[in-house]
Amino acid sequence: MKNIIQKDSMKTRKSIRTYTGEKISAIDKEKIINYLNNDENLVGINGNKIKIQFIEIGENISGSIGTYGIIKNAPAFLIVTSKNSRDIMLDCGYVFERFLLYLEQNGLGTCWLGGTFNRKKLNKDIKLSSGEIIPIISPVGYSSKKSSLSNKMIRTFAKSDSRINFDELFFNENFNHNIKDPDIREALEMLRLAPSASNKQPWRVLIDANGDAHFFIKRAPNYSGEKLGYDIQWLDIGISIAHYEIAFGCREFIVNASKIDNVPDSLEYVITAKK
Ligand SMILES: Cc1cc2nc3c(=O)[nH]c(=O)nc-3n(C[C@H](O)[C@H](O)[C@H](O)COP(=O)(O)O)c2cc1C
Incomplete structure (x- = not known):
């Protein structure tokens, strides 16, 4: 059975760009892994299965993920890899948003990133099969109460509120x-x-x-x-x-x-x- 997403998570979710730096707790890690191990959570309405990798900084990736200083102190990232077609992109959006709302209802912050990350570097670090791209990634972690200057600038620039x-x-x-x-x-x-x-x-x-x-x-x-x-x-x-x-x-x-x-x-x- 697909995980249930609560309606309130849509009201409380916001893009989080500054984190406390605290590692993901064992309990939260288990929730993430269990969610990603359930195929039903990964299939979109067009029937495409979306691949999402959970990467902890310093554990299964060396160095950091380049986000041009936009994401601060994130302990982990989620990386989406997929083939490149419209139907698949629609399913990526559907599957990944449901996952990010699930994380929101479990107290974890995230931020969709399609542009502001070093895609060239990540394309080398993550093994892509032929025809695959990384359309989107997201940091995941505990939101810092302090919002960084760059976050405030992006929110103003994108009129996020x-x-x-x-x-x-x-x-x-x-x-x-x-x-x-x-x-x-x-x-x-x-x-x-x-x-x-x-x-x-x-x-x-x-x-x-x-x-x-x-x-x-x-x-x-x-x-x-x-x-x-x-x-x-x-x-x-x-x-x-x-x-x-x-x-x-x-x-x-x-x-x-x-x-x-x-x-x-x-x-x-x-x-x-x-x-
Ligand atoms: C597909 C997609 C790509 C995005 N790419 C970026 C990005 O590259 N960098 C960034 O800082 N925010 C990115 N965002 C976050 C949006 O700027 C943000 O969702 C929007 O301003 C609304 O703010 P909110 O998420 O706090 O409600 C992206 C969001 C989506 C859905």
Whole structure:
């Protein structure tokens, strides 16, 4: 059985960039290892199994992981390795976010890192099979109460504490109508809190008359993330789907673009979550 993720973890999670430096306790290490040993936790909605390695600094890796001074005193890292396709990126986002929320509910801090780590060095330290990339890593450890200057700068730069207005993200039956139902609004707030690369929040969701939720991607024009060689915003969509699933308890996803009329040009259909 998949591990249960509590809704509250979506409310309390924030990117943690400064840690106490304390090693991961034996109990927490066991939780991490057990989670990663359960295949059900590693398979995304497209059926791809995502590989996640748990690496302790000074134990199974020599030296540190270069994060350009952005991550301070992290005792360990999680490294995601995968093949490079959109379907797989969506599953990476989904699987890894569920894991990070599980860690959050167990008192461990994390931070998605797609850009600010030394990928070249890590590509040498981690054995990659042919066609594999490292789309994402995350530090893991105990959050320091003190936030470093670089963390504050990144939060300001990425406007990490703000989110796009609810009514610009979520729509009822067509793209001109807002969602009125307070219960649906409350559940979608959980999706709005999801982390995204540079806090771009590329997801848009239309709930139709049957209550099915149609996910679209709104790409940021000229986004620097495009230079990474993989579709980082597709990870964001996987993250938003994980939040949606936890908030609504939905388990069935289908791809059927034909059902929705008058989709704005700036949006691309991704997937539908059945009620
Ligand atoms: C796919 C992805 C990639 C990210 N890459 C980085 C990164 O390279 N460096 C960094 O400091 N933060 C990175 N972040 C964290 C975002 O900046 C952060 O989630 C966003 O600003 C919202 O803040 P919050 O996570 O505290 O809610 C990334 C987040 C995601 C989802």
